[in-house]
Amino acid sequence: MSPEGKKLLNIVILGFGFMFMFTAFQTCGNIEQTVIKSFNSTEFHGSGYTSMAIIYGVFSASNLIAPSVVTVIGPQLSMFFSGLLYSGYIAMFIYPYTWSFYTASVFVGIGAAVLWTAQGNVLAINSTDNTIGRNSGIFWALLQFSLFFGNLYIYCAWHGHDHITDKDRQTVFISLTVISLVGCFLFFLIRKPDPEPAPAEAAESLLQAESTESSSTASFCLPLFTCKMFGTNEMMLLSISIGYTGLELTFYSGVYGTCIGAMTQFGKDAKSLIGISGICIGIGEILGGGVFGMLNKCNRFGRNPVVLLGLITHFVAFYLIFLNIASDAPIAPEAGTDLQAYITPNLGVALLCSFLLGLGDSCFNTQLLSIIGFLFRDNSAPAFAVFKFIQSIMAALAFFYSNYLLLHWQLLILVVTGFLGSMTFFMAEGLAESTRRESDYDSI
Incomplete structure (x- = not known):
């Protein structure tokens, strides 16, 4: 396969990985407040709105450290471990407790910052000035398809139900957890693109560009x-x-x-x-x-x-x-x-x-x-x-x-x-x- 073909394949795999992960997570966010209202247990006192507020608040603050994490362990492992945090948040709804609900919200906020920083890095290194628009479009389309599949599953699973039972909830969230984990492991199929052969002058320009990017990343951490x-x-x-x-x-x-x-x-x-x-x-x-x-x-x-x-x-x-x-x-x-x-x-x-x-x-x-x-x-x-x-x-x-x-x-x-x-x-x-x-x- 040509170097350009490998890069395009990496973008497609990236898009499918995010599609699986966010099929699970976006569906979870869409239904969690409704699900929480239906809990039969009086020991749970969480709020879906409060959880999402924590996630986005921590996400915001964690943007300062995310580039350093991606630089140290690489974008592939960064996306995998961040995906595991997303999966853990979804799995928490199978047997929910208030303390685990809000703790998982904090970890997802951290994972989100690392995940999206790594995603941008993978998109950049697998694109050129001529292909960045096309690759961004492919990724966007695959990501947004997550809204179809997860919500279609919810409609089929809850059709005719005026109350969400514990069994209904557990069935849905076990399925969503598995879907999210599939997306995590898809990231391991992404391969580092082959360096394109270039004359000495072009190679020197490439090194300068990499140096500039590293400098930008280091500055961003401040x-x-x-x-x-x-x-x-x-x-x-x-x-x-x-x-x-x-x-x-x-x-x-x-x-x-x-x-x-x-x-x-x-x-x-x-x-x-x-x-x-x-x-x-x-x-x-x-x-x-x-x-x-x-x-x-x-x-x-x-x-x-x-x-x-x-x-x-x-x-x-x-x-x-x-x-x-x-x-x-x-x-x-x-x-x-x-x-x-x-x-x-x-x-x-x-x-x-x-x-x-x-x-x-x-x-x-x-x-x-x-x-x-x-x-x-x-x-x-x-x-x-x-x-x-x-x-x-x-x-x-x-x-x-x-x-x-x-x-x-x-x-x-x-x-x-x-x-x-x-x-x-x-x-x-x-x-x-x-x-x-x-x-x-x-x-x-």
Whole structure:
């Protein structure tokens, strides 16, 4: 097999490994609050929202040490051991205890930072300037397919169940643990790419590039350098947009599925509809990621129209959710809520909103990845670490307040933050356009 073929195979294996792992983990996060409400044991007093707040809070802080871990033990072992932490978190639900639940949440937060840092490293060393877009698209598509399979399994497993029994829970989480472990062991199939033959001058350039990357990684490990990255005008503008993606990540991945499962007016299949909602979110993510990822190649109109489309899409979804879902649904007890919002609850509208949430999320994320990669191409590692830091901090905050706030207050926070984030993104895009024109002038 040619060196290019080996690199492409590594990307495919990476994508399948993440697909298996996040088929299990994203499904777990989507249903855990509903599952926790159904526990028959009075000894368990945990909250799924609090757990996810811990995960994202620790994830954010652990971004400072993750590059050092990946450098010491390598990306392959980093992904494997991080995957084991994910599997342990999922397995904890088979026989849950409050102390093990929150302890596992801390370890998953650490593992998440290492996992995503290693993933970026594997993607980079198996790509060139000409193939990075293609490889990122392949990885994104395979990762988002995880939303299909896990949620389809939940729908089939819980169809017709108005209460989740201990046996139902154990069957589901044993299966999810096995699926996650399969993803962990797939990482061992990734092989170090063969060095391409190069003349002396090219080899010297390669060594210089590696030295630059090592320097960037070392700098990233210093909190001082991270704070300096925070202080740039571009990152300060983008921070509100990034923070918004963290808030809406919490909403579509944990809160909205819980709301659908709590609506008794959707009938006895309401719990299984959480899986269908996740599938609709996945369709929106894959469609948006594929279309808007390809649009970056012909960036004729810039990134602003895509972000504006994402904002409008989310605003439509939020308004329909406000009309369709009862305000106490996020914090309703296991029996659900009998309250009605402003219209008779409609399942079709609820699933349409799931699709719109996924589509809008892909609009924001594809354009944020694009503009950060452009503005900070000389310091991409710390820039993307700051991106994950801000996003995970805001996700942790959102999971925390989801324990207490009614649905309409959560939607109001999303609307205000989304509007401000879009405005500041437009300003950052203006800076990017100025940088592009200066680069074109210098080259002339």
